[in-house]
Amino acid sequence: xxxxxxxxxxxxxxxxxxxxxxxxxxxxxxxxxxxxxxxxxxxxxxxxxxxxxxxxxxxxxxxxxxxxxxxxxxxxxxxxxxxxxxxxxxxxxxxxxxxxxxxxxxxxxxxxxxxxxxxxxxxxxxxxxxxxxxxxxxxxxxxxxxxxxxxxxxxxxxxxxxxxxxxxxxxxxxxxxxxxxxxxxxxxxxxxxxxxxxxxxxxxxxxxxxxxxxxxxxxxxxxxxxxxxxxxxxxxxxxxxxxxxxxxxxxxxxxxxxxxxxxxxxxxxxxxxxxxxxxxxxxxxxxxxxxxxxxxxxxxxxxxxxxxxxxxxxxxxxxxxxxxxxxxxxxxxxxxxxxxxxxxxxxxxxxxxxxxxxxxxxxxxxxxxxxxxxxx
Amino acid sequence: xxxxxxxxxxxxxxxxxxxxxxxxxxxxxxxxxxxxxxxxxxxxxxxxxxxxxxxxxxxxxxxxxxxxxxxxxxxxxxxxxxxxxxxxxxxxxxxxxxxxxxxxxxxxxxxxxxxxxxxxxxxxxxxxxxxxxxxxxxxxxxxxxxxxxxxxxxxxxxxxxxxxxxxxxxxxxxxxxxxxxxxxxxxxxxxxxxxxxxxxxxxxxxxxxxxxxxxxxxxxxxxxxxxxxxxxxxxxxxxxxxxxxxxxxxxxxxxxxxxxxxxxxxxxxxxxxxxxxxxxxxxxxxxxxxxxxxxxxxxxxxxxxxxxxxxxxxxx
Numbered sequence: 284x285x286x287x288x289x290x291x292x293x294x295x296x297x298x299x300x301x302x303x304x305x306x307x308x309x310x311x312x313x314x315x316x317x318x319x320x321x322x323x324x325x326x327x328x329x330x331x332x333x334x335x336x337x338x339x340x341x342x343x344x345x346x347x348x349x350x351x352x353x354x355x356x357x358x359x360x361x362x363x364x365x366x367x368x369x370x371x372x373x374x375x376x377x378x379x380x381x382x383x384x385x386x387x388x389x390x391x392x393x394x395x396x397x398x399x400x401x402x403x404x405x406x407x408x409x410x411x412x413x414x415x416x417x418x419x420x421x422x423x424x425x426x427x428x429x430x431x432x433x434x435x436x437x438x439x440x441x442x443x444x445x446x447x448x449x450x451x452x453x454x455x456x457x458x459x460x461x462x463x464x465x466x467x468x469x470x471x472x473x474x475x476x477x478x479x480x481x482x483x484x485x486x487x488x489x490x491x492x493x494x495x496x497x498x499x500x501x502x503x504x505x506x507x508x509x510x511x512x513x514x515x516x517x518x519x520x521x522x523x524x525x526x527x528x529x530x531x532x533x534x535x536x537x538x539x540x541x542x543x544x545x546x547x548x549x550x551x552x553x554x555x556x557x558x559x560x561x562x563x564x565x566x567x568x569x570x571x572x573x574x575x576x577x578x579x580x581x582x583x584x585x586x587x588x589x590x591x592x593x594x595x596x597x598x599x600x601x602x603x604x605x606x607x608x609x610x611x612x613x614x615x616x617x618x619x620x621x622x623x624x625x626x627x628x629x630x631x632x633x634x635x636x637x638x639x640x641x642x643x644x645x646x647x648x649x650x651x652x653x654x655x656x657x658x659x
Numbered sequence: 660x661x662x663x664x665x666x667x668x669x670x671x672x673x674x675x676x677x678x679x680x681x682x683x684x685x686x687x688x689x690x691x692x693x694x695x696x697x698x699x700x701x702x703x704x705x706x707x708x709x710x711x712x713x714x715x716x717x718x719x720x721x722x723x724x725x726x727x728x729x730x731x732x733x734x735x736x737x738x739x740x741x742x743x744x745x746x747x748x749x750x751x752x753x754x755x756x757x758x759x760x761x762x763x764x765x766x767x768x769x770x771x772x773x774x775x776x777x778x779x780x781x782x783x784x785x786x787x788x789x790x791x792x793x794x795x796x797x798x799x800x801x802x803x804x805x806x807x808x809x810x811x812x813x814x815x816x817x818x819x820x821x822x823x824x825x826x827x828x829x830x831x832x833x834x835x836x837x838x839x840x841x842x843x844x845x846x847x848x849x850x851x852x853x854x855x856x857x858x859x860x861x862x863x864x865x866x867x868x869x870x871x872x873x874x875x876x877x878x879x880x881x882x883x884x885x886x887x888x889x890x891x892x893x894x895x896x897x898x899x900x901x902x903x904x905x906x907x908x909x910x911x912x913x914x915x916x917x918x919x920x921x922x923x924x925x926x927x928x929x930x931x932x933x934x935x936x937x938x939x940x941x942x943x944x945x946x947x948x949x950x951x952x953x954x955x956x957x958x959x960x961x962x963x964x965x966x967x968x969x970x971x972x973x974x975x
Contacts, residue, residue, distance in 0.1 A: 287763040291752065298751035390745060482749075485713045489747035493808070496711050496741040496765035498733035654730030655715040659708055 284499055285507050292511035293531050296567075302475060306519040310468040317464060318531040321457045334401045335363045337372035337381040344387040348411070361408070385409060390416070462617035463588040466610045468523050468581040469549030472516040476557020477575050479508040480647075484561075486656040487568050505651060509558060516550035526528055538620045541629070545620065548636045549613035553579070555643035556609060562650035579610075586610035609639055613640065662689040664727065664816055665710065672705055672871070678706045678811045681717065681871040688851060692842050694862030695851040696958060702871040703851040704744060707820050710849075711741060723816065737765050740814035740846075744821045746805045748793050755780070755789040758807050765812035779811035782837060798860075799830025806834065817841055818924060820848045825858060825927035835861050854960040869960055874965050879958065885915060886964040888956045892925040892937050895949030899923055906940050913937070 296302060338351060351364045355521045365372075365381060372384045376396050383395040383405045393409045395402040483504050485492040494504055524546050527533045535542045560575055585608055587594035594611055597604050615631035623629065665687040672680040680702050687693045695703045708714035710721055712730045723735050748757045750759045758776045766772040780786055783803040795799055802822060810817055819838065823831045839861055842848050852858050858865055859879050866876040875882055883889075899918055907923070908916045912930030916923065927933040934953050941948055962968075 284767060285766070291749075291756070291763075294756070295749050336969040348662040405800045416800070489743050489745035490749065491746040492708075492713060492743055493741060493761065494764070495713055495730070495740065496736060497761070498737040499735070500731070523813075655712060657715055659715055 285503050288499070288504055288507035290504075290509045290512055291508045293514065294480070296511055296515045299478070302478065302515075305471045305474055306468065306516070308524060310464060310519075311469075313467075314461065314464055314523070314533075316530055318527075318533065321460065322498070327560070333360045334383075334404050335365070335381045336405060337365045337367050337375050337384045338387070339372050340366060340387045341369070342387040342389075346389065347387055347412070348531050361404070363371050378570055379420060400496075422511075426632070429549050431609070454464050457534065458535070459587070459614070459618065461527055461535075463586055463610075464615045464618065465520070465527075465546050465611040466549060466581045466586055467579070467588055468582055469516075469518060469553045469613050470556075470610050471545065472512070472550045472553025473557035473560065473575045473579045474572075475512045476509075476554040476559070476647075477561040477571055478573075479505065479512055479554075479558050480561030481568060483508060484651065486564065492659065501537065501654070505648065509554070511555045512558075513551050513602055516554050519548045520546035534615075536621050541620055542617065544618045544635075545613070547632065548633060548640070549609075549616070551581060551640045552609045552613065552643070555640045555647065559643040559646040562647040564650065564656075582610040584609050586614050603636050606635070609636070612636055612639070612656045613626040663687070663850065664689050664691075664723065666720075666722040667706070667710065668720045669724075670706070670716055670721070672709060672714065672716040676778075679871050680709065680719075681875055683868075683871065685866060685873065685876075687847065689847050690842070690845070692838070692848040692850060692862045693866040695849065695868060696853070696855060696858045696865055696962075697855055697868030698962075701853075701868040703853075703868055704820055705853060705871070707818055707849070710818070711739070712892040717836055721736060725760035731933065737812075740809045740812065740817040742806050742817070742819045742822050744824060746801055748795075748801075748804055748808055750793050753790050753792055754785055754807075755795070756917055757793070758811050762811035765814075773814070775811050775813065778813075778872065779807040780893040782810070783807040784849075784931065785835065793821035793935075794799060797827075798825055799827050799833075801832060802826050806837065810846075814846065816847050816849070820851050820852070822850075823852070823854065823951070831857075836942075846850040855962075859958060865958070867958070868895070869962070869966050870901075872944050873884060882958060882961045883956045884963050886956060888926055888960050888964065889927045889929055890927040890933055891954045891956070891960070892921045892934055893954070894937070894941070895921065895951075896923050896941065896946060897921065899946065902948060903940065903944050907937055 287361055288324065329556065339348075351362060354360055354362050355364050364377065367375060372381070375381045376384055376394070379396065381397070382401045383393055385405070386392045386394070390413045391404055391409045395405065481487050482490045483494060485495040495501070521543060524535075524539075524543055528535055528539065528542075558579070561571055563571070566574065584590070585593060585597060590612075594605060594614070598612075605615070612632055612635050612638065614638065616629060619626075619629040619632055663686055665685065667683060667685040670680050671678070683702070683706060685706075695706060697703050705714065709716045710728065711724070712721075712728050713734070716869050723732075724738065726732065726735055728735060731776070732912055742895050745858075748842040749760065752760060753774065759772065762772050762775050762779070766775055778788060783806055785800065785803055785807065788796060788800060793804060796804060805821060806819075809819075822838075823834055826834065833943065835857060838850065839847055844860075848861075848883075850858065850862060862879070864878055865882060867882070875885060877885070897920070904916055904918050905925065907913065910933070912926050912927045912933055914926055915926040918924070925937050934951070937949075938951065
């Protein structure tokens with residue numbers, strides 16, 4: 284009986300267009316949109332291109348030339364240097380073929396046409412270079428050996444900042460949006476859970492009434508429907524993660540198996556929650572449907588899907604809400620995986636999700652065990 | 660001696676102040692086609708829902724196959740087939756899959772079930788539509804699928820709650836013939852409807868309900884004998900004077916007359932040759948008339964006489 288029910292529950296779920304749209308098509312489309320939007324932002328704000336600069340070396344500064352040429356020859360050059368005389372350099376700046384002109388002398392000086400991020404980079408570079416030179420000069424006056432060491436480090440210090448990752452994850456804040464997206468797909472499991480009560484309760488649908496008249500025990504019907512919903516939701520979560528990771532190439536770090544596990548568990552939280560909402564007998568089906576959509580979006584909103592710092596603000600003012608908001612717990616689990624090197628906080632979140640799943644499902648069973656209804 | 664299949668005793672169901680079932684009792688014997696007839700809101704569906712243990716009730720007892728009915732009475736439920744008023748099938752499953760699914764709730768053996776499902780498909784005449792989804796079916800075919808889902812497991816007791824609502828006449832006839840065939844094959848049938856013609860056509864015994872009460876019970880002939888009216892004569896006649904109408908009213912066995920300026924209606928109770936006598940009065944007074952109808956009493960007349968109102972609203 285259980286397997287017969289499970290077989291047809293899976294079949295009906297897979298053929299329910301609304302469910303598939305919300306659980307599969309919508310997240311895939313939103314994921315693609317996020318990727319497209321964030322890549323553009325990333326290109327514009329974070330990954331600036333090599334800065335074109337003209338150098339007027341009237342002082343014949345060999346040390347600076349060595350530094351500038353070394354930086355230009357690196358794999359990801361910060362500067363693209365053009366040596367020119369004063370007139371040529373001004374002409375290049377006027378034509379906006381370079382972003383600024385560096386003049387050698389006692390100190391480097393910079394001339395820019397307007398202020399932008401690339402000009403700010405040049406300014407920062409020139410200031411840093413001048414600072415290091417002054418340090419070397421002071422060191423040379425006191426300790427010539429130390430001055431040699433400082434001189435050897437100068438190009439490295441000025442040219443790059445080395446990233447030292449604390450974990451194997453990807454702490455890029457943009458990834459947080461994809462975590463929230465996965466949390467949202469998990470929360471859409473609410474609709475999947477709601478569907479269980481719709482087809483099993485005689486006071487909600489004719490199908491529920493017909494099933495209630497059969498000799499199939501309600502516990503068996505609900506267990507099979509819940510199992511089917513967990514399976515469908517897990518498949519959707521796995522597909523979403525696979526799509527984001529391997530099609531859109533979102534970097535989830537090296538803990539991909541745990542990302543899958545977290546997603547699957549998050550999905551079960553959503554399903555159980557929907558089942559619980561569906562089992563509330565005093566609400567009409569329409570009210571429950573509206574409530575679930577609003578509820579899942581609201582929880583996602585508070586977990587930071589729509590507003591970047593929302594979760595941080597809630598953490599500062601009402602931290603307990605982040606502990607009981609399933610969407611926040613799910614996205615936090617992903618966050619813990621990527622930020623913390625040990626798994627203690629992650630384990631805590633996973634246990635919370637498991638507890639939510641069991642608690643919601645048990646409460647749903649208690650509410651749906653009613654055998655007769657006051658009205659139909 | 661006939662076995663009692665369903666026994667409802669003194670059932671009371673209240674919705675707040677409203678009494679949906681008012682000390683309702685009923686006994687249905689094996690092999691009967693029992694009709695529950697009454698207007699919308701009379702308590703037919705409430706009775707069925709209580710019978711199936713879907714609805715809690717305030718007072719009374721229900722026994723099916725001699726055992727108390729309860730939500731967990733699975734041994735009773737496996738012998739009941741239910742066809743609800745609203746079509747209850749999965750839109751996402753084909754005709755075959757729907758019947759197989761519901762049959763599978765009763766019959767676990769796959770090979771046996773396949774035979775049952777094929778029999779049900781053949782019974783309702785959906786052989787050409789087995790791979791169709793419900794949304795592709797017409798209203799009549801959908802009702803037939805609904806019936807197939809309810810009877811595929813060959814139950815001993817079949818409960819049909821207004822199965823012909825919004826069905827075209829052809830499908831309706833097919834459904835009614837099917838119900839009679841199920842009865843001939845040994846099933847006891849409970850049939851609720853507010854269509855008196857259907858109930859008259861297929862039911863061996865009828866209970867008429869109104870406001871949650873059983874107001875009459877018996878075979879259709881027994882019910883008709885309960886009322887005064889035995890014949891209603893309608894004559895199209897214009898310009899009839901009160902004097903002539905009074906002569907018609909004074910005839911033996913005539914207990915009432917009505918005249919609306921176009922039609923004379925004469926109600927008779929017992930007696931023979933009532934029509935000849937009424938027409939004789941008109942001829943004696945040189946009154947020309949048009950079409951003439953003589954109607955035997957219907958269940959609507961029974962309902963009208965007992966409750967003072969028509970069984971169905973005029974627009975129905």
